[in-house]
Amino acid sequence: MEATQYVSPMNGQLTAPLAAVGRRVIDFAAAFGRFGGFTVSVARATPDLRTWGGLVAGSMKRLGVESLPIALFIAAFTGIVLALQASYTFTGAVPLYFVGVLVGKTMILELGPVLTGLALAGRVGANIAAEIGTMRVTEQVDALETLAYDPIAYLVVPRVIAGTLMFPVVVAFADAIGIVAGWITALNLLEMSTPEFLRGLRLFFEPFDVRYSLIKAASFGATVTALGCYFGYTTSGGAAAVGRSTTQAVVVSSMLILVLDAFWAVTLL
Amino acid sequence: MSIRLEGVYKAFEGSRVLDGVSLEVNEGETLAVIGASGSGKSVLLKTIVRLLEPDAGAITVDEEDVLALTREELYELRRRVGFVFQFAALFDSMSVFDNVAMGLRRMRSLTEAEIVTRVQECLQRVDMSGYEARMPGQLSGGQRKRVGLARAIATRPKYLLYDEPTTGLDPITISVIDALVIRMAEDLAVTSVVVTHDMQSAYRVADRIAMLYRGKIRFSGTPDEIRAAEDPIVRGFIEGSPELAQESA
Numbered sequence: 001m002e003a004t005q006y007v008s009p010m011n012g013q014l015t016a017p018l019a020a021v022g023r024r025v026i027d028f029a030a031a032f033g034r035f036g037g038f039t040v041s042v043a044r045a046t047p048d049l050r051t052w053g054g055l056v057a058g059s060m061k062r063l064g065v066e067s068l069p070i071a072l073f074i075a076a077f078t079g080i081v082l083a084l085q086a087s088y089t090f091t092g093a094v095p096l097y098f099v100g101v102l103v104g105k106t107m108i109l110e111l112g113p114v115l116t117g118l119a120l121a122g123r124v125g126a127n128i129a130a131e132i133g134t135m136r137v138t139e140q141v142d143a144l145e146t147l148a149y150d151p152i153a154y155l156v157v158p159r160v161i162a163g164t165l166m167f168p169v170v171v172a173f174a175d176a177i178g179i180v181a182g183w184i185t186a187l188n189l190l191e192m193s194t195p196e197f198l199r200g201l202r203l204f205f206e207p208f209d210v211r212y213s214l215i216k217a218a219s220f221g222a223t224v225t226a227l228g229c230y231f232g233y234t235t236s237g238g239a240a241a242v243g244r245s246t247t248q249a250v251v252v253s254s255m256l257i258l259v260l261d262a263f264w265a266v267t268l269l
Numbered sequence: 270m271s272i273r274l275e276g277v278y279k280a281f282e283g284s285r286v287l288d289g290v291s292l293e294v295n296e297g298e299t300l301a302v303i304g305a306s307g308s309g310k311s312v313l314l315k316t317i318v319r320l321l322e323p324d325a326g327a328i329t330v331d332e333e334d335v336l337a338l339t340r341e342e343l344y345e346l347r348r349r350v351g352f353v354f355q356f357a358a359l360f361d362s363m364s365v366f367d368n369v370a371m372g373l374r375r376m377r378s379l380t381e382a383e384i385v386t387r388v389q390e391c392l393q394r395v396d397m398s399g400y401e402a403r404m405p406g407q408l409s410g411g412q413r414k415r416v417g418l419a420r421a422i423a424t425r426p427k428y429l430l431y432d433e434p435t436t437g438l439d440p441i442t443i444s445v446i447d448a449l450v451i452r453m454a455e456d457l458a459v460t461s462v463v464v465t466h467d468m469q470s471a472y473r474v475a476d477r478i479a480m481l482y483r484g485k486i487r488f489s490g491t492p493d494e495i496r497a498a499e500d501p502i503v504r505g506f507i508e509g510s511p512e513l514a515q516e517s518a
Contacts, residue, residue, distance in 0.1 A: 138361075143358040147347070150340070
């Protein structure tokens with residue numbers, strides 16, 4: 001005779017949330033593992049200079065130079081707002097030349113790299129994920145394979161190298177433009193003089209600040225391009241899948257930029 | 270024996286697409302693999318050059334164990350096997366010339382002048398001379414497939430694998446593509462595998478026809494033999510009569 005197992009009607013209700021959490025954890029671990037495998041493939045393809053060597057300059061132009069307008073636009077307005085908010089906060093309590101301190105430090109250490117990183121996660125990350133995702137679903141990636149090209153070496157390596165090299169360049173320009181915008185604002189709207197602003201700018205300036213800004217930018221560049229390539233490369237399906245990959249690339253890149261931002265602050269400051 | 274598959278299995282998310290397929294393609298012949306949509310014909314074709322890794326089985330090309338090849342050896346093999354994709358899979362950021370030249374640029378032995386000559390020769394073979402500067406987006410479906418074929422033959426392969434070369438084309442363009450498949454086999458002396466669900470195309474281009482059904486080869490024979498086949502599944506497919514196939518399924 002078959003034994004009947006008693007199942008409490010509450011069992012499902014109690015375990016369902018746990019099961020959902022468990023599934024999420026497993027999905028996350030699996031995704032992490034897949035990205036780890038992808039990273040190993042990229043490392044393995046990197047010595048194939050013959051395939052990607054001639055493609056880096058074009059990628060640097062597309063990912064870096066063509067991103068300058070949006071990055072500089074954001075930086076200019078950030079510099080203006082920083083100067084005005086600093087003046088608003090300091091009035092009557094702190095000498096006005098501290099506006100230069102706040103604009104310089106904040107642009108270089110935080111807002112220059114992070115805002116540029118987030119903007120480029122949208123522009124560059126989405127662009128890469130959509131481009132490679134479309135190539136995947138239209139079998140262009142398979143076509144590369146049949147023509148004896150390693151798709152990772154051809155599509156991924158040049159983009160990741162270009163992103164890692166060009167994000168610091170874009171961020172350096174953004175830092176500079178943000179400070180210049182803050183300085184022009186201080187001169188015209190806050191009735192500060194140039195020597196006053198420069199005095200504040202120099203007061204706590206450390207060359208390390210610039211290195212810190214550029215290291216962060218390079219790590220953001222590597223992250224945004226690698227994730228864009230990963231989500232594009234692993235796209236399967238049709239147009240909807242390309243859209244999903246693009247969204248995931250932007251969302252995950254943006255989150256990781258903020259995580260990396262905190263990581264560098266903890267480890268380097 | 271030029272291409273041989275033995276007991277090849279492939280499943281996607283638990284659904285078995287190839288269920289122990291065994292198939293031989295003889296040197297110099299054109300084999301058409303027919304079967305319903307979703308029967309695994311394209312999967313079969315892609316396993317030959319390991320665009321998809323089979324779960325089990327053995328695949329040999331020129332007596333080489335394809336599944337045991339290193340990455341470099343696999344690329345070497347792929348230079349001998351041209352692949353024509355269902356929707357051409359042209360690189361849409363490149364001109365027709367650059368698409369056809371892509372495989373040639375991978376070969377260290379050719380100078381740029383030789384590449385130009387070879388590209389022009391290949392485009393001429395598929396009647397696409399003068400289209401070198403066009404972008405894929407400016408071509409019709411038939412023209413794209415012809416450029417895809419030119420790209421596949423550019424490295425002078427010994428084998429040509431066609432994945433549904435006539436899908437989505439009008440009857441006249443289908444005849445043009447079929448004529449090109451026959452011309453390539455004759456002029457270039459290549460061994461071809463043509464995956465199709467179009468019986469008229471299969472009859473026109475094939476020396477032999479194999480039918481894939483439920484992950485296995487259900488029938489293999491000449492066009493005359495398949496026309497005379499009594500297997501209701503085969504008859505149901507070639508006559509387009511689902512009732513025949515259902516009765517015996």
